[in-house]
Amino acid sequence: MARAAAPGVPLDPVSVADHHPAVDLVRAGDVELCADRIGTAGDPMIVLLAGHGAQLQWWDDALCRMLADEGFEVVRFDNRDVGASTWFEDVPQPDVGAVLRGEPSPIPYTLWDMADDTAALLDGLGVERAHLVGMSMGGMIAQCVAIAHRDRVRSLCSVMSTTGAPGVGAMAPGTVEELAALARAYPDPVECEVATARRFASPAYPFDEARVRARAVRSAERANPPGGVARQLVAMLVSGDRTAALGALDLPALVVHGDADAMVPPDGGRATAEAVPGAELVVLPGVAHELPPATWPTLVTAIVALARRTDAG
Numbered sequence: 001m002a003r004a005a006a007p008g009v010p011l012d013p014v015s016v017a018d019h020h021p022a023v024d025l026v027r028a029g030d031v032e033l034c035a036d037r038i039g040t041a042g043d044p045m046i047v048l049l050a051g052h053g054a055q056l057q058w059w060d061d062a063l064c065r066m067l068a069d070e071g072f073e074v075v076r077f078d079n080r081d082v083g084a085s086t087w088f089e090d091v092p093q094p095d096v097g098a099v100l101r102g103e104p105s106p107i108p109y110t111l112w113d114m115a116d117d118t119a120a121l122l123d124g125l126g127v128e129r130a131h132l133v134g135m136s137m138g139g140m141i142a143q144c145v146a147i148a149h150r151d152r153v154r155s156l157c158s159v160m161s162t163t164g165a166p167g168v169g170a171m172a173p174g175t176v177e178e179l180a181a182l183a184r185a186y187p188d189p190v191e192c193e194v195a196t197a198r199r200f201a202s203p204a205y206p207f208d209e210a211r212v213r214a215r216a217v218r219s220a221e222r223a224n225p226p227g228g229v230a231r232q233l234v235a236m237l238v239s240g241d242r243t244a245a246l247g248a249l250d251l252p253a254l255v256v257h258g259d260a261d262a263m264v265p266p267d268g269g270r271a272t273a274e275a276v277p278g279a280e281l282v283v284l285p286g287v288a289h290e291l292p293p294a295t296w297p298t299l300v301t302a303i304v305a306l307a308r309r310t311d312a313g
Contacts, residue, residue: 025084026077028120034084035077035121039068044154044311045130046303048076049118049138052236053229055083055219058135060211063296070304075125079141080109080117081228089225094234108231111137111239115144119152131307133157136264136289137236140164143272146253147245155252155310156276157303160261160289162268163275165241169268190216197290203260204286205294246275252310253279254302258287280306 025032036056046067048059056076064074078085092106099105118141122130131154134142139161146153162169182199186192193216194209201207253276257269266283273281282302284295291299 026121026124028117028124031080031086031117033077033080033086033117033121033124035075035125037073037075037125038064039073040071041073043068043071043073044307045125045127046072046074046307047118047121047130047132048074049132049134049141050076050079050082051136051138052232053082053224054136054138055222055224057215057218060215060293062293063291063300066296066300067303070300072131072304072307075121075130077121079114079138079232081231082224083219083222087225087228088231089227093227094231096230096234096237099234099237105234107234107238110235111140111144112148114141114235115148118142118145119149122152128152129154131155131157131303131310133159133303134161135159135291136161137232139272140236140239140242143242143246144239146249146251147242150249150251153251155254155306156249157254157256157306158269158272159256159291159299160258160264160269161255161272162264163241163243163246163271164236164239165243165271168271169264172262172265175262189220193219200262200288200290202258202286202288202290202292205292208293211293243271243275246272247277249276251276252306252313254282254306255279256282256284256299256302258284258289260286260288263289 024035026035050056050058056078059076067074080086081088088108091108094107095105129152132142132145139158142156143158146156182196183192186195194213197212198207255269255273257266259266273279287295
């Protein structure tokens with residue numbers, strides 16, 4: 001069974017609640033998800049799904065307020081195994097190397113389980129349907145929600161993500177080795193996040209160290225389970241190719257991708273847009289695996305236009 005947190009780390013989002021009074025723990029099946037709500041209750045809801053190892057504050061406060069100011073209630077949350085949501089430290093742990101080699105390994109959960117979490121989160125919030133916006137792994141989860149829980153999804157926006165098809169959206173050669181080298185060079189999690197963000201920053205925009213560092217400090221204050229990143233990685237590796245299932249979807253969809261993304265290269269975004277019938281593709285020039293503040297107006301305009309067309313229909 002999963003438990004709320006590792007020994008000595010209570011499931012208590014105090015540091016987040018200091019900044020966000022609306023933060024709450026929502027029971028979602030067998031897990032608890034730490035979520036907050038920004039905007040006016042009763043407005044159409046946009047749910048933001050974070051990426052691999054990322055906590056809810058990866059979705060910047062100002063970006064969330066921009067969406068809320070357009071007449072939406074915005075929900076962001078910690079996926080299972082990060083931040084203040086349920087951790088999975090006491091289940092059989094996966095062997096990432098074995099998974100990569102196609103050998104047997106414990107599989108604590110898959111993206112489909114995380115999609116079930118999202119649907120259960122809507123239950124806990126008392127919401128029947130929502131617009132989903134997922135980045136990176138969050139985009140993969142959002143795709144799974146749309147496939148497995150179609151009646152809960154108003155519209156789908158997949159940001160810097162991919163379909164799970166082999167050979168599509170795969171890291172550029174040498175990226176894994178660079179990430180490992182940075183982790184060795186910067187054992188402090190805050191410094192590692194800052195150094196990694198600087199190395200893989202968008203070439204068209206200045207690197208905002210203050211913003212990245214502030215987010216990294218908040219994440220470190222809340223803490224992540226030691227094995228959560230590996231467990232989420234395995235969930236991505238074993239959850240299969242969604243291309244055919246995406247092709248059967250009948251819902252408004254938007255795909256956003258930076259053309260300088262080395263983590264999930266642009267062919268992942270193109271494959272997603274080609275898979276979902278009628279999906280719109282927005283390419284962000286000079287943008288890597290991040291959302292620089294200068295891109296937010298473009299992103300918000302596209303998300304809001306999709307949501308309003310959907311709600312009007």
